[in-house]
Amino acid sequence: MAVPYGRKSRTKSRMQRAANMKYSAKVAARCTNCSAPKMPHYACGACGAYAGRQARPVAAE
Numbered sequence: 001m002a003v004p005y006g007r008k009s010r011t012k013s014r015m016q017r018a019a020n021m022k023y024s025a026k027v028a029a030r031c032t033n034c035s036a037p038k039m040p041h042y043a044c045g046a047c048g049a050y051a052g053r054q055a056r057p058v059a060a061e
């Protein structure tokens with residue numbers, strides 16, 4: 001069995017962990033109005049709703 005040549009630094013371990021975390025954060029929230037995937041704490045890109053109100057005009061249809 002292969003043996004690691006040297007201990008991986010704290011930075012390198014954390015860089016690898018952060019790269020893997022990116023993929024799980026892609027669909028973190030869904031719009032409560034139209035259930036489209038959206039970024040948390042952002043207005044919905046599809047319908048413009050945020051916190052139960054119209055935060056910005058609806059995107060071109």
Ligand SMILES: [Zn+2]
Pocket residue numbers: 031032033034035036044045046047048049
């Ligand atoms: Zn929406």
